[in-house]
Each structure stands twice: as structure tokens, then as C-alpha cells.
Amino acid sequence: MEIKIDKKIYSRESLKKTIQAYASLAKIDFSEEANFFIVKIDNPNEEIKDVIQDEFCNYLLFESGKCL
Amino acid sequence: MKIIKIDTNIYSLRAIFSTAYIFLDNYYIFLEDFDDDKIQIKIKSKKEGEDLEKIVDEFKNELINASLRLKISEENKKIRETIVTSALFGRVEAFKIDDPKGICKTWEESHPNQNVHEAVNNEILKEKDSSYCKMLKCDGDKD
Numbered sequence: 001m002e003i004k005i006d007k008k009i010y011s012r013e014s015l016k017k018t019i020q021a022y023a024s025l026a027k028i029d030f031s032e033e034a035n036f037f038i039v040k041i042d043n044p045n046e047e048i049k050d051v052i053q054d055e056f057c058n059y060l061l062f063e064s065g066k067c068l
Numbered sequence: 069m070k071i072i073k074i075d076t077n078i079y080s081l082r083a084i085f086s087t088a089y090i091f092l093d094n095y096y097i098f099l100e101d102f103d104d105d106k107i108q109i110k111i112k113s114k115k116e117g118e119d120l121e122k123i124v125d126e127f128k129n130e131l132i133n134a135s136l137r138l139k140i141s142e143e144n145k146k147i148r149e150t151i152v153t154s155a156l157f158g159r160v161e162a163f164k165i166d167d168p169k170g171i172c173k174t175w176e177e178s179h180p181n182q183n184v185h186e187a188v189n190n191e192i193l194k195e196k197d198s199s200y201c202k203m204l205k206c207d208g209d210k211d
Contacts, residue, residue, distance in 0.1 A: 004100075006099070006100055006101040008101050009081065009099045009100070009101060009107065010099075035101075054096035054098075054112060055096070057096060057097070057098040058092050058096055058097060061085070061088055061089070061092065061097055061098070061099065062089065062092060064085060065085040065086065065088070065089050068081070068082050068085055
């Protein structure tokens with residue numbers, strides 16, 4: 001699964017913290033485009049595969065809110 | 069899933085984040101740039117089958133709350149900082165008055181090189197030698 005994250009909304013620092021927090025739950029790849037961060041989440045645990053993307057986004061929002 | 073489009077000319081990104089934060093416990097929220105001046109908010113319930121129409125309205129109301137809170141906080145920033153600074157220094161700088169004769173100064177401030185006890189003793193001794201005291205003493209002796 002792939003998430004496109006807008007650079008104008010979410011900060012790099014908060015994304016970094018989110019990836020660190022979720023690194024133990026799935027394989028996470030990070031790349032960058034001009035206006036977006038691209039996060040690919042692969043091989044998540046079976047129990048959390050349905051929610052990991054949404055939970056990742058919530059965590060990212062939480063971290064970004066702290067950075068403002 | 070419900071989508072709300074918010075104009076960033078009206079509501080700041082900070083207000084949007086503050087509002088979204090309140091809903092994080094029960095909803096999945098993701099923000100996307102929709103247009104130059106608009107942000108698209110995707111809201112998804114963590115519980116299946118929940119009617120999100122009410123939540124969208126609550127989100128919008130909360131957004132107004134957050135914006136107002138931020139505006140008031142911004143307006144009161146200076147006075148808040150003054151109060152905290154004054155509290156830290158133990159006095160209220162804002163109420164400092166013009167005092168050319170030094171009336172508001174404490175004794176220690178107006179006599180920096182004098183010990184207060186010595187000064188009091190000297191004053192008492194001066195009083196003893198004053199003509200007023202002598203007069204009283206004389207009167208007393210007569211009685």
C-alpha cells in the first residue's frame with residue numbers, strides 16, 4: 001500500500017518520527033517527489049494489515065500537530 | 069468515508085490540525101491539498117456502519133472553536149507574556165510609575181550604603197539630644 005503525503009501539510013520531521021514508530025510493524029519505504037512524500041508499507045503483521053495505513057496517517061497527523 | 073473541503077484563507081492549518089486532533093481517538097483523519105487555497109479532509113470512522121454526517125457537522129463546529137481559541141490566544145499573547153515575565157521577576161513591570169522624588173523606593177533602595185539598625189540607633193540618639201526631649205526631661209526632673 002502506498003500513501004502520498006503532501007509536503008505543504010505534513011512536515012518531514014513528523015513523517016520521520018512516524019516511520020520510526022511503525023518500522024517494527026511493517027516494511028516501510030520512503031521516497032520523495034517535488035510536492036509529496038511517498039510512503040510504501042509492505043508486509044505488515046496479519047493482525048494489523050487492515051488498519052495500519054489509517055493508523056499511520058493518524059499518527060502522522062498527531063506528530064505534525066505537535067510540530068506546529 | 070466523508071470528505072470535507074476547507075478554505076485555508078478562512079481556517080488556518082493550525083486550526084485544522086487542532087480540530088483533527090480532537091477526533092483522532094474515534095476516527096481516521098487524513099489531510100490532502102486539494103487546491104491552492106483548499107485542504108481536503110478525509111474522515112473515516114473506526115467503528116463500522118457509523119453515520120458520519122453528524123461528525124462532519126461537529127468537525128466544522130469544532131473548527132470554528134479552534135479558530136477562535138487561536139485568535140484569542142494570539143491577541144492575548146503580549147499580555148500573557150508580560151504577566152509571566154512579571155511573575156518570574158516578582159513584580160509587575162507594567163505598573164511601574166514615574167517617581168522622581170523616590171517616594172516609592174524602599175529605605176534600603178534610597179540608602180544603599182547604610183545599615184538599617186545603625187541608622188535607627190543614630191536617629192534615636194539624635195532624638196535624645198533634641199531640644200524637645202531636653203525640655204521634657206527638665207519638666208520630668210522638676211516633677
